[in-house]
Amino acid sequence: MTITVSVRNVTKRYGGKVDALRELTFDLHEGETVALVGHNGAGKTTLIKLLLGLIRPTSGDVQVLGEDPASGNFGVRKVLGYLPESVSFHLALTGRETLAFYARLKRVDMQSADRLFERVGLTASAADRPIRTYSKGMRQRLGLAQALLGAPRVLLLDEPTSGLDPALRRNFYTLVNELRAGGATVLLSSHALGELEDRAGRVIIVHRGLRIADGTLDDLRRIASLPSRIRVRPLAGEHPVSFACHGKQWLPTGEGSYEMEVAHCERLPMLHRLSDPDVGIDSLTVIEPTLDDLYAHFLNSQEAAT
Template sequence: MTSTISLKNVSKLYKDVPAIEDISFSLDEGELVALVGHNGAGKTTLIKAILGLIRPTGGTVRVLGEDPVSGNLSVRKDVGYLPESVSFHLALTGKEILSFYARLKRVPMSGWQNLFDLVGLAKTAADRPVRTYSKGMRQRLGLAQALLGEPRLLLLDEPTSGLDPALRRSFYDLILEFKRKGTTVLLSSHALSELEDRAERVIIVNRGRKIADGSLDELRRIACLPTHIRFKPSANAAVETWSRGSVKWLERKDKFLEADIDHREKIAVISAVTSDPDALTSMTIIEPTLDDVYAHFLQGQGRKP
């Protein structure tokens, strides 16, 4: 099966200054992958290379089997892109904006009303000039243009910027529906907490290099970060029961016991703590977050905060 995106040893220099160096990865049909990195890490350069807006200094980029710079231009109809900063002609209406981009992509405009519904824009907004739109409405219009033609590949750069929490949830519901239909999604965002339960794979870039690539569980194992366990013994349970083990539990003022557990010992500790359910009144297990994993890999690269 041909990968939707394939990068092999891709580099890009600007006046001998590397923006990205020797990056390789591939994305298959129906994957939702988070591209994570600080500002200046190389994310936007990567996206531009995938879009064919820049030619790599070295390496190869293939999108749907074609070179995005000089390959079959019809492939671009199957690619949707939402940039970080959405900018439209303020005098045009929402419908006119979609019509303009539909002509550029050479896709039909017949489903524009459905697109307005999908992204949460009222049909009444279709005939209003974009200058009357709020920031969130312009972001949703940008998503609508990215979805024109039901693309096989979606490239989304900070897509939830300007959206309130309810609209962020509906946005991800929409993206996950496209993913289920087979669309490949590469999503760049600083809102890491939003990605934890949605992205099945995370690619971390730093200083123009790929420093990590895998599912969140895989990256947690590589990072060897501890799991935080917190529980409260019942009134008739003796704290000494757990204090005699190898784990050093800290007793808080509210009578909760907590400790950071090595990932290799997590299952055994949980089994021991829960061996007598009547001895517990509550228990919380906190795995390392994507923020924790991201910080770990950046520290390994020696990046200063």
């Protein structure tokens, strides 16, 4: 896979005292959607500023599309898209005037820019209204439109669904999938962990400037070895005591279902046992540790190690 972003042993120190990032190393690849996860102050915003070339690392090396983003190379800037957490536009301008301004900065044809309004869910009438009349969600959509100018190869999105209703959030992630399928690298920084579970192919967790976990959800679940929950609904007349395992008890969850917590290493043997047609199960569901669970686990492990 083609590497689009390379971060090597990057440390960023402010005021000679505070290390916002410490020896951070990772690569991002073409056609990859990556979730960047961490508490406020973990270093996410500093990392995005480094990738945009707004600041330089104290030590280490940052490369975007093979170039130093702080070098001022317009070719790199043109194919970078960025949506900040809090978008801010001139309130007297219309949405169309605002997008035209950014299109000129990026040297993008305005005709292609106009098509972005429909793509992000802004109507033609809304595009010609002053931004002061926009709701928060509409401003967020306009911010996304400016981030998409010029068909960026690397897209940096900071809390991109803030202010969007559920339908527009689904539309947003459909758009992200289209960009990824077209070869773009998408970095999503978000606190909405539940949204990211099925939408990011990879998760990078940062804490106090350190990368403490990096991989797919399956990778992180395997590393964390957190227990899974197995939920079953017995056939009529059956009781889960009949398929208890290793002395563990099934706990009722209501509506005739029962759950058991199973260690990661015991999950497959348990599922094999329960799949026997003679066991008497009507339905079976495996509930894996969520991204919230994994995030808490890796943070707690890091804290315990320091």
